[in-house]
Amino acid sequence: MIRDIALGQYIPGDSLVHRMDPRVKIVLVFLFIVFLFVAQNFVSLLLLVVSVAACILLSGVPMRHYLKSVKAILFIVLFTSVLNLFYGGGETLLKIGFMEIKSGGVSNAIFIAVRIISLILLSAVLTFTTSPTSLTDAIERLMKPLKVFHIQVHEIAMMMTIALRFVPTLLEETDKIMSAQKARGADLESGGLVQRAKALLPILIPLFVSSFRRAYDLAMAMECRCYHGGEGRTKMKVLHAGKRDAVACVVVVVICAAVVVSNIVLPTVLS
């Protein structure tokens, strides 16, 4: 039941997006997200939406996965959009009591909804097409300059790898413990907030204990396999940015430039 969390689930494939350098993907997604918020008019927003759609199509990942990740945030999108309806100037479209909906509010709401959905879809493209290991690997490479500030980049990346590896294992275990406690008559569903939080304790404690045991075992297994930190370590998969990454960079930069230009040339809708 708690196992179908879409975010952060890698879907193996061999599409153009799958084969891109994860470092390039991370940087481009980040850039894209920034420009989602730079865009100030419908033309540039449309351009970005079309680009996101293109990314989704190129990724070759079945639509249902994307729908699932959007579904998860639908409430937040609706909530923020409705909230935004009441902000912004322009002519009054509707008046209910003391609340007014103005044209600026409507475009505000559309903008925020499109932005959040695009943001989620884009990060979904990234996590669907990049294996967790290459993702952490890429983050490790990208953060390497931080070593100057004595930040243990390799250790952080290793912790992320292990955390990702154990998410499904621990979820499975939580399920098992919940069933076991239910079988002993534990009531997890009824009662007020405090009572329910208390009912979670008999699940969390065994989970913690077993996590520590797992950590001990894993540390030993890692030592058995000669792990001794990042020093002198090599990687099976060497990241190298190729022609398609260069092309992707150029395309994204052009899109971003177009957004900036349209911001200057076209009058902004939001005001």
Add this chain to the structure above:
Amino acid sequence: MTENGFINAQDVMFAYEPEEGREPRNVLDGVTISIQRGEFVALLGHNGSGKSTMAKMFNAMLLPTEGKVFVDGMDTVDEAVLYEIRRRVGLVLQNPDNQLVASVVEEDVAFGPENLGIPPEEIRVRVDEALKAVGMYDFRLNAPYKLSGGQKQRIAIAGIIAMQPDCIVLDEPTAMLDPRGRSEVLETIHRLNEEKGITIVLITHYMDEAVQAGRVIVMDGGHVLLEGGPREVFSQVELLKKHQLDVPQATELTYRLQGMGFPMPCTLTTEECVEALAAYLPPVQAVP
């Protein structure tokens, strides 16, 4: 004792840190074991016999409080050769879930060679070879949590093989597996022993697993109780029983029949037992 063994443990003593106000107790109390290159050794004993502690001595995860352990002539106390020892002697643990590091099978197998600083192209070759050796090549892009226990354990073995060890020590690798997973893992390690000449030390409390080994070492209370070929060891039914150890079911049956006055040979496997019993049955007339 033989000095030319691949692993030589000499009079190994070991005690864990005692709890407050308790006397320290020796988990290992003068164990001398020698393992030859290419051997298949089963290390038997019930819980608390010191067999798992002994396993950790073989790859310098634990160091003896007294006595010495040599791996291929290297002293396990010597920190300078620590990783060389761990590369040569791989250790596979009991719980398959807790020893896989990465979320993709092939990346997990690559973990060991990556730690050793092997060039990327060679890691690729080794990973593919190791996965083929355990029959898991088709699963190389899967997520470990979707595999069965036996498959996970084979991945763990592949992760060790990718480091090209001389010896693999397996600490009750089948204890958490279903019968099918057990036979998968056992088949794999027997094949590695025969085809690649990898020395295998199988720690187990399953008697039927020990029967298939070339040599059996029985431990009890931190000592080596018995040592020899499976037939030699399991024929000492009385001694094993005195130390609350089981014998294979076939052996048990023939032993009891012997006690009742039937001159039976000592059998180890079900097939042998059936044959021995069949010899007693009157020849059956074929039904026309």
